[in-house]
Amino acid sequence: MKLLENIQLGNLTLKNKMAMSAMTRSRANTNGVVGDMTVQYYTQRSSAGLLITEAINISKNAIGSPLTPGIYTQEQIAAWKKVTDAVHSQGGIIIAQLWHTGRVGHSVDRNGKLPLAPSEVAIKGMKHFTSQGLKDYETPQEITIAEIKQTVNDYAKAAKNAMDAGFDGVELHAANGYLPNQFLAESANKRTDEYGGSFENKARFILEIMQALIATVGSDKVGIKISAYHPYGDMFYDDPVGTYNYLIDELNKIDFAFVELMKMNPYFPPPAHYPKHDEVEIYGSRINKPVIANTGYNKSSAEAEIEKGIARMVSFGTLFLANPDLPKRFELDAELNEPDRATMFGGGWEGYIDYPSLDEN
Secondary structure, three states: OHHHOOEEEOOEEEOOOEEEOOOOOOOOOOOOOOOHHHHHHHHHOOOOOEEEEEEEEOOHHHOOOOOOOEOOOHHHHHHHHHHHHHHHHOOOOEEEEEEOOOOOOOHHHOOOOOOEEOOOOOOOOOEEEEOOEEEEOOOOEEOOHHHHHHHHHHHHHHHHHHHHOOOOOEEEEEOOOOHHHHHHOOOOOOOOOOOOOOHHHHHHHHHHHHHHHHHHHOHHHEEEEEEOOOOOOOOOOOOHHHHHHHHHHHHOOOOOOEEEEEOOOOOOOOOOOOOOOOHHHHHHOOOOOOEEEEOOOOHHHHHHHHHHOOOOEEEEOHHHHHOOOHHHHHHHOOOOOOOOHHHOOOOOOOOOOOOOOHHHO
16 A cells, blocks of 8 residues: 555655644643643554644634643643653654634633634634633634734744654644634635735735744744635635635745645535635645645545545544554554544543554454
């Protein structure tokens, strides 16, 4: 199987072409500090060629959901160091996904402060999970130019902290309707300054962050995750093709390690004016960096994707959540554990570190 062959990604030699994609699990404490269960969770899955952590808040201002981890205090950094040490002891490679939720948050989990966003436009048609249960989204506060500059600096500081915590690299989360993604979409960005309006202006925030990350940790330790057609978080584009063609062309001018390309999720259908083509074929072939294809893959479809030659790796979410030894199961064509969706977010060890490996069955 090509999926099980090793691969070079930036400065990293990976033992297979299978990545575990970022999945929010909400098992940190109220101070954003991960514990021993999280150490075990990632260590159990260290047979992945690449582990991408759950999204990690870059600052207090980045927080959107309760019990999600951060990497902006010494206590948080020290806790993540236990994770990376344990993963490395098993021969694993792990990178930190850097996260600012923007308007995907609520003041009840932000010490009463409204979320920051490109414009004062609330998410419609969804509710947000908070420490006080599901709530309607609030109208966010428009982020100022000074706050934008500070946020870019926060990303750079978080990247440095990730290196101090022993991570092998960082990934900018610019997908799924979070702050970088919000700047790209007309449904969230109504600005008329240098961060709104044209393709160039809307992409500026993401490109500035990427340059800051590269300057901080080095080009071979930086990746980015993007989602061209995924409408989660009320993300809609007037011209999605033009938006992402421009962003990708600009990213192609920068030296960094990889692009994780998230395909449309069938549970979130896009609007009728979006094209029906395959995102990996259209955008992946345009990207001049190694592409990691993401969303909805199984063993056969992932192998077929690698065979096409556009994506060099495939990342898996719930399959890795439920199957700590997923590469071995693919190799042996073994039966897969079924994920328990009721225990995916929050809670304790159940549905987190109790999924059995083949050796335990």
